[in-house]
Amino acid sequence: MPDTPPHPFAATANPEVDLVLLGGDIGIYALARAFHEKYGTISTVVTRKVAGPVADSSxxxxxxxxxxxxxxxxIQALLAVGAxxxxxxxxxRPVLLANADFLxxxxxxxxxxxxRYYHxxxxxxxxxHAVADKATFSEMCTEIDVPTPRTVVLDFSSGTAPEIPELDLGWPLVAKASRSSAYNAVSFPGKRKVFEIEDRHQLADLVQRLTAAGYRDRFVVQEMIPGDDTAMLSVTAYVDTRGAVTLLGGAQVLLEEHTPGALGNPAAMFTTDLPEVFEQSVRFLQHSGYRGYANFDVKxxxxxxxxxxxxxxxxIGRNNYYMTAAGANVAEAVVADFLEEREPERLVPREEILYSIVPWPLLRRYIIDPDLRDRVQEIRRHRTVHPLAYGVEGMKRRLYVAAAKVNQVKKFLQHYPRPSADGF
Structure with a gap:
């Protein structure tokens, strides 16, 4: 079913709202789209490369x-734009947002x-520093009884390979950088966003490769939580300058991307109510003194x-458009906070929608539970959205979206040709 915005035309331009974005991925376009749908804003995108997600856009x-x-x-470019x-x-005064940890x-x-120039x-x-570090995040969750996987931390900050302790996490296990902003600065053969480690020998090999690459931060090793991509949940929130959670919603993931650099990014999900998870998310946000947008990964x-x-x-996360499409426009929270200086009633999704950047026949192939497949099929008939498929755009954009879907098929056939029990 084609993407159909809740309003066939964007809002009339609001001269009181301006937005500057740093980066150029799908998530950046989704933010620009949310502001355009609600306020008619023509955003300014500052990026190293104008690639498909933000190219040829009106x-x-x-x-x-x-x-x-x-x-x-x-930074100098942002200052020049602001001036x-x-x-x-x-x-x-524009709002300035980015959607990558290092940015x-x-x-x-x-x-x-x-x-001087931006909100x-x-x-x-x-x-x-605390919440962006997966090791510290796990410690903070433990303090307030929010469940996390059992975790062991390997510290590379000395510049030498850390000793691997005896592990009681079971095999296989999962290994990933504690802070993606630090991991982004190194490169080595076989680099992945997340590693599935089969045994101690594989873990020792990864430690040596990280050390040789000059990695100087912490790496977390965690127990493998069973279950495929459909066991994953995504939670999106906004905490205003007063500490109130003014945006909160979530989705069940159906399929994640499986290319090495994008492993774990949701490719398809549907909005759903998650009362206990939402309560735990708010507890963490308030305990940590959080402000701004947040995106939790839960399994x-x-x-x-x-x-x-x-x-x-x-x-806010790469796939934030599922919130806007379901009736909780993510732009409203930050505009109310910084431009209108008011605390709105908490914005929550009102619709059950299917968010997907892959064609339905491909997605259907990876939903192996028949009851879940039937449920998603029903949601799909009601409303399916693709963040880049915005009706106000021209033919070049439509062709790009079509080509991007075809490319997704190729990527899945190469990197994840059939569903697995653990999503690897």
């Missing part, structure tokens, strides 16, 4: 820096300079039925 303008642009050059906007008599960390490191929905430095453990919290991303 709802945003782009500033391309080149693939070799340094972090300092990105230019401020020079116009009728200008308003959020970069903005936080320059918050004083950027704050910055960012966490305090201390909170950002239901089939051994005990308990939802285990894996991490919180200090940003």
């Amino acid at each position: 709802i945003l303008s782009t500033v391309e820096l080149g693939m070799g642009a340094s972090e300092e050059e990105m 230019d906007k401020a020079s116009h008599p009728s200008s308003v 959020v960390a970069l903005m936080a490191a320059h918050r004083e300079e950027l704050g 910055l929905p960012l966490l305090d430095d201390e909170v950002l 239901i453990d089939p051994r005990d039925g308990v939802a285990k919290f894996f991490e919180v991303n200090p940003r």
